Amino acid sequence: MAKSGKPKLAVWKFSSCDGCQLSLLDCEDELLAVAEKVDIANFPEASRAVVKGPYDVSLVEGSITTPHDAERIHRVRRSSKLLITIGACATAGGIQALRNFKNVNEFISIVYANPQYIETLNKSTAIADHVHVDFELRGCPINKYQLVEVISALLNGRKPNIPPYSVCVECKRRGTVCGLVSHGSYCLGPVTQAGCNALCPTYHRACFGCYGPKETPNTASLSALWEASGVPQEDLVRLYRGFNAYADAFRKESEAHEQ
Amino acid sequence: MKNGSIKVDYLARVEGEGALLVKVKNKVVTDVKFRIFEPPRFFEAFLRGRSYNEVPDIVARICGICPVAYQMSSVHAIENAFGIQVTGPLRELRRLLYCGEWIESHALHVFMLHAPDFLGYQDVLQMAKDHGDLVKQALELKKVGNDIVNLIGGREIHPINVRVGGFYRLPTKQELATLAERLKWAMEFSVKMVKFTGTLTFPDFERDYEYVALRHQDEYPFNEGRLVSSKGLDISVPEYEAHFAEEHVEHSNALQSICKDSGAYFVGPLARYNLNFDKLTKTAQESARSAKLGKTCNNPFKSIIVRSVETLHACEEALRIIAQYQGPETPAVTIKPRAGTGYGCTEAPRGILYHRYRIDDKGKILDAKIVPPTSQNQKTIEQDLREFVPPRLKLTQEQLTWQCEQAIRNYDPCISCATHFLRLDIQTDET
Incomplete structure (x- = not known):
């Protein structure tokens, strides 16, 4: 405190x-109210002022x-009661x-003229692969209202109400016509x-x-449906290799179609 | 300070990770390093082999602050490769989307990242304690910008509605009309914003810069035009790489750009303003004049006024587009991939953003090159500090460090962009 x-x-x-992290600054209607309830003690994108740890809640992006970062995350964990x-x-x-699916050295030489200046690991990995994480908020980008929900839940000592079900549920609720069924979209x-x-x-x-x-995704069944409609294996691999390519279920499914 | 160094390990109120080191010996600045230690992310490498239609969604992820700019430069470059030009109402909608990004990005930088420096606050939350109404209105302005991006783009960060050829879904006239009332307020507030920023105190600092920006015959530039400079350069976008080169220096994970003939150059709001004053709306021009800003300005600290003038321009332009909007027949023009190389350059809030793609006949990306505004300003930032520090060595270390940070923030650097960058170190050798 x-x-x-x-x-x-x-x-x-x-x-x-x-x-x-910009999502926090994008909470135009909520930002000043959040700042009344919590002390924003270390947020370099928004402030020069740094209050020393330990911190009650740490939000970790990236x-x-x-x-260097593989070591820094342990320092962040040590100074945080809750790490989100x-x-x-x-x-x-x-x-x-x-x-992670390629040779990183090849990547470095494509982008940089002097690869010897670049220090990087072979793989880009999730924070939970390195330290204990108290809650993971998904999204690329996250939904700012879910962020406010997570912060307020934690401050009130309850579990955040973040549903683990699929996008389909949201479509049905909105009454959006299913593209997969009606147009065979990917x-x-x-x-x-x-x-x-x-x-x-x-x-x-x-x-x-x-x-x-999502929780317990049936990726194999979805892929089978697409294969039956003639989607090439190469495209199946690409479909699962987006912003969450290294999330277990998506990684395994893409690897299953890699030839 | 006769000898020593100014050091900022983790520069605040910029987007991404950077640092500054200024070394001073016998009152002479011996070294300036604007370090970018943001880890590299290799976008150009993993774009290879992806389909052209995935590119706008992937490149958006380079920057959470200006994803629209990345989407715009990429779709223009790919359309250029395919020999397509998007015109009429679809082009107008793209301009409207860009207005939204300029408004939210400029409001964020002017009030939340830069103004606290001028007023002596650590951050906007501290500033809100004394200037509550102003900050609330600033947040509302930012929200208006974001709401435009939300409606046209689907969401403010990493919009999903932009595609090669146009959009996935068109907004209705009614949806746009709801924005108009709020934009009228935003326009009135932007006039106050120009007045407010005009009353700030500016360090006496001017340099003879080479400004580079797009210039279009009829418009203040967003998505197209010729690349022109204040020293006489006038080229088409595909000629960019013949005139500009990227260097890889040891202290930076971002490549630094130079103009092959003249070295460091300056991109962003100040460059656009100096090269395109005549294309601003009359209201924006008058507002600039009332804030005692001439047709040209060479003090980078005054970029905060220029951003405000551009915000006003963007509000007015957005209102014009909405008033004249006639829905296009289809959300996107038909695309037929063909083999070739395409070039695109648009004006991100921070300056010109150049993309080049080589594509095969199936629409697969063979090769990509992306040059963000912050890489282009890196050298100019370092040169600014070399000249800014010596006359100010009488200041305390704390004051000088803060002013150096402020000088960097003049450029609204986006380090996440630049690596696809920044820490401040001011070192003093005590001898």
């Missing part, structure tokens, strides 16, 4: 696009991709985990966790898996 008696919140960044990971990078390695909705309020189907496009695998 800070001197003010308010719980101390810290925000940490690892390899990421900054979008998930994946582990460098030897936010977004696909932190919960599954993010889009940069596409390197929709990842049946195997993807809800949280976006079925955004893509509502915008007339197929879900591409921003929130990662």
Whole structure:
């Protein structure tokens, strides 16, 4: 607790696009109210002021991709009572985990003229692969209202109400016509966790898996359906290899179709 | 400080991870390093082998602050490769989406990241204690910008509605109309924003920069135009790489760009303003004048006024687009992939964002190149600090460090973009 008696919140960044922590600043209607209830003690994107730890809640964005970060995350864990990971990078390695399927040295030489200056690990990995995580909030990006729900649940000592069911449930609730059934679209909705309020189907496009695998996803059955309609193996691999490519269920399914 | 160093290990109120080190010996700055230690993410590498239609969604993930810019540069580059031009109401909707991103990004930077420096606060929450109404209105302005991106793009961070050829779903006239009332308020508030930023105190600091921005015959630039500079460059977008090169330096995970003929250059709001003042709306021009801003400005600290002027322009432009909107017949033009190379450059809130893609006849990406605004400004930022520090060595270490940070924030650096970057170290050798 800070001197003010308010719980101390810290925000940490690892390899990421900054979008998930920006979600906090994007809570235009809630930001000042949140700041009344918690002491935003360490949030470099928003403030120069740093209050020393330990912190009651740490929000961690980004994946582990460098030897330095693999060590830094342990320091963050030690200074945090509760550690919450936010977004696909932190919960599954993010889009940069596409390197995990290739040789990273080849990647470095494609982008950088002097590869010897670049220090990076072979794999981009989720925070939970390195330290104990108290709660994972999914999404690429996270849903800001889910973030406010997680913070307020933790402050009140209850479990966050974040449903683990699929995007399909959200589509049915919104009354959105099913693209997979009616147009045979390559929709990842049946195997993807809800949280976006079925955004893509509502915008007339197929879900591409921003929130990662739902609880107990039947990816094999979905792939079989697509195979039957003639989708090439190469495309199946690509479908599962997006922002959550290294989440277990998606990784295994993509590997099953790699030739 | 005669000898020593200014050191900031983790620069705050910028997007991403960077640091600064300024070394001073006998009152002379001997070294300036604007370090980018944000881990590299290799976007150009993993775009290879992906389908053209996945590109706008993938490149959005380079930056959570300006995903629309990445989506816009990529769709323009890919359409260029396929020989397609998106015109009419679809082009107008793209401009509207970009207005939304400029409004939210500029409101974020002006009030939440930069203004606290001028007023002596650590952050916007501290500032809100003394300037509550202003901060509340700033948040409302940001929200108006975000709501445009939300409606046209589907969500404010990593929008899902942009595709090569147009959009997946078109907004209805009614949905757009609901934005108009709020935009009218936003426009009125932007006039106050220009006035407010015009009253701030600015360090006396000017340099002879080479500004580079897009220039379009009829419009203040968003998505197209020729690349022009204040020193006479005037080229088409595909000629970019013939005139600009990227260097890989040891202290940075971001490649630094230079103009092959003249070295460091300056992109972003100040560059756009200096090269396109005549294309701003009359209200924006008058508002700039009333804030005592000339047609050109060479003080990077005043970029905070220029961002406010651009916000006003974007509100007005958004209102114009909404008032004239006639829904297109289809949400996107038909795409036929063909083999080739495409070039695209658009004006991200922080400056020009260049993309180039080589694509095969099935629409598969063979090769990609992305040059974000922050990489292009890196060298200019370092040069600014070399000149900014020496006359200010009488300041305390704490004051000088803060002012150096402020000088970096003039550029609204986006480090996540630049690595696809930043820490501040000011080191003093006590001799």
